[in-house]
Amino acid sequence: MALPARYSRSIDWVTVLIYALMVGLGWLNVYAASYSPEAPAGGLFSGLSFQELMAFNWFKQILWIGTAVVLIVILVVIDYKAYDTFAFVLYGSMIALLIITPFIARPIAGSRSWLELGPIRLQPAEFAKFITALAVSRYMAGINLRQQNFRDQMVLAGLTLLPPLLIVAANETGQALVFGAFLLAYFREGMSPLILIILAAAGAILILALLVPKLWLVGAFTAILLIVFAVNTKVLRHHLPLALAVWGVVIGMVFGVDFFFNNVLQDHQRKRIEVLINPSADPLGVGWNVTQSKIAIGSGGLVGKGFLQGTQTKFDFVPEQSTDFIFCTVGEEWGWVGTTVVIILFMALLARVLYVAERQKSVFGRTYGYCVASIIFFHFAINVGMTIGLAPVVGIPLPLFSYGGSSLWSFTTLLFILLAIDAYRKQDLVR
């Protein structure tokens, strides 16, 4: 069990370094976001008692980081085989926890998804991500996705969809959307690209239907089909039923958007999409977050206003500034240079994770690696996208930057299980 010298050599220190950099920069920005010019929390040496310091997010974040270090040690010390072996056990326990959570949790911000253990609040949905990643990787190792075994595919789909359904039931739609990221990992393992293409096309049609007059859209699509047929009459003869079916589905979607928009989406979700299209639609309501967040980032300029100098964040114009909107503090105080550094750090982390994943000899390890990259990427894309008005406001944190124990622990676990598996990859000749 003791860490052998060989072990420390085999751990991927590049990933650890990027991780440490991101957590460190994240803490600096959490400190800036919770800093108040008139009551400077004066750092650790201000003579405040522990109880008083616990009122500050930056202080709690130090505790979270400290515990995360302990967590890392535990994660890499545990026999790497345990993650493989206990994947389904963990998955089962997590499903059970997700089911009971809404019944025992107090409602916080409209959702019953937080469990309280004394002073600590935990969100089981955060941990569902890495556990589901372990489970689907474990399952994937035993099947061949390319062989299109319908039963296997359905089991995999079930494993992937069960947690997000339970999370939606607890009214945490944002966290549930994250599970869509698994499709990228499945794609790498041989899933038909058609699924991704159809999903992307459907998304594009839905967005276009909201932006462009519907008749134009129908007209344009019909015209494209007719041109294809005119160019190649063979296609018409062989695929007429399919073409007509596709045409019908698209027309149905275009006109079904309104129904989906008005009857399926909840009020706040609808508004978030409306605001994405037109931020001035609701300037003091949902649009406020987007507008103020863009102002915060945009006012940073090239090099930013300087550490602790952000007015948008200091004076509470940006909501949720140390959690979901932490990127605003980066943008305002460090400018374009800062935001670019953060983006580069994310790209470096993702590239490294993909590299580590690709060097795994086991399907389990590689699939898990891709799950890690996909989940981090999804968080990054949606979180940064929403702060600059490119994605709807979805309440998910920026990995390793946002304040919060659940989030930090969950991403730490996600990442370091991969490193633990990676460290032993040379021993793993069996699978």
Add this chain to the structure above:
Amino acid sequence: MQYLEGRKYVVQALFLVVALVFGARLFYIQVLDGSYKLAADRNTLQRIVQVPYRGLIYDRNGQLLVQNTPVYDLMVVPREVKQLDTARFCQLLQLPLEEVRAGLKTARTYSRVKASPLVQNLSTPELAAIQDNLIDFPGFSIKARMARSYKTENMAHALGYVGAITPAFLEKPKYAKYLPGDNLGITGLESFYESTMMGRRGVQYRMVNVRGIEKGAFRNGEFDTLSIAGQDLHTSIDIELQKYGEMLMQGKRGSIVALDPKTGEILALVSAPMYEPSILTGKGMGNRYMELLNNPERPLFNRPLMATYPPGSVFKMVNELVALQMGVVTPETGFDCNWKLVRCTHRHEAPRNVTLAIKNSCNPYFYQVMRASVLRGRSTNKFEDARLGLAEWRRQVMSFGVGDKLGVDMASEKKGLIPSPEFYDKAYGYHRWGYKTVYSLSIGQGEIGITGLQMANIMAIIANRGYYYTPHFVRGIGQGGPLPQFTQRHVTTVDPKYFESVVPGMQAVVDGRGGTGNFASLAQFGISVAGKTGTVQNPHGEDHATFAAFAPAEDPKIAIAVFIENAGFGGTSAAPLASLMIEKYLRGKVVRKNWEYWLQGSADKFIRRR
């Protein structure tokens, strides 16, 4: 399975594309688009303007005329208004429900968290009525500010008024420092001395958080400035004389201008009909202004500076002085009272010299004086001779401060008109007019137009025997003197020695037996008045009455011009009125109450019904 490895590039490409899109988008909103920076400043920076104390206005004896008193605005913060009992609230404010509702709506539109005015310009008694009850209405507060108030009921035209700046003004570069809702002087002295009286605004930049709560000074007050109070104006107006003049002009149209000839200081400036300055202050000022504006008597029209009339016989002295300077006549020159040239005012003794001519206001005499000045034989062509002569005559006449703005410290002054040869060329054609066309100028009739202020200034010039200081209202700004241009002496083209020769005639007008201005005599007090009556032909109705004078003749302390519209002969109305003003100013009191009684009422009574 190997070919699936290519898919890793698809995944990498996806990551990279998103990163590049974010980088580009961030570059756009952070570096290229400056609007977010402004938006952030708008969010947090609050500019608090400290309006300085506006300068006060005093009369020549140190009497306070215009001061600042606090008025109160009822402010509302819409978000803090809780369960408003509108019925009671309206009753308290004495305002109709709709008005309160509309006001609250406007305030909400402006901001839910910032205070905006609901009712402006509440006076202290109005405030007292509501202040105690205000505690029952959360969200409402009182904000005090300074507004103009008047210690006098007179001289509204000279004082002018202060009002909120209009959008049209805001666009002018001169008013770049003003903000919507700011007050400034709009007419009169308030306007002319705006920059000295307003002082310098102080500006403080404060940072506020999202709830509008102050979070301290911006950059430690680096950009803040302190306000500096405006400077007081010490006017040359004698408020007692002003008040007296306005009383005398009640019910008439016209003007009185009284000057101190030695300094050019304006002692009184009456424009009738008048209004009280306090009308243009406080609640409902806009409506009252419109009433004044639409009044057919045009009380806002500042007649002594803006109304130009032919001066009538008063102008004969200028005509004579110019002729003396040209050397075409001497004081001893006599002319016939030849009615064939021009109709005279009345049958009188032969104008054997200038004194008799002025005393009797002989029209044919001055016809011939001007003819001698104009037709000098400069050209064999009699039309060209008239043109050249008139040009030279006009140049000398204009040195008496007529035909152009004098430069008084008030913006609304008019130029008047001394017609030039070109003027007649335009009207009649080149070489199509001669002296016979323009002769009425010699007796101050016809195309000539001068203002009441210019007429009084002519009297000051004669009183000074040949020079004047530009008439002005303000003799002291703050601790200093008047504007530098008012201490500069202007001389006419006429040698001072000639002026003595017109004064005896003007004295004879007042004190000589059968003089046209006998009603203006102050001989009983030992004061010698030198004056001249005038009756201005008016094609639109009854003639206008004028009288211009200075006194005492030997050591003049006051020069005055009185103009009463449609009052006929100057000797019966304008002359006694001017003498009462002189008496009031020189003796401090008026004992000739019978004249006061005679002058009261409208101008109709002075018209001799035939």
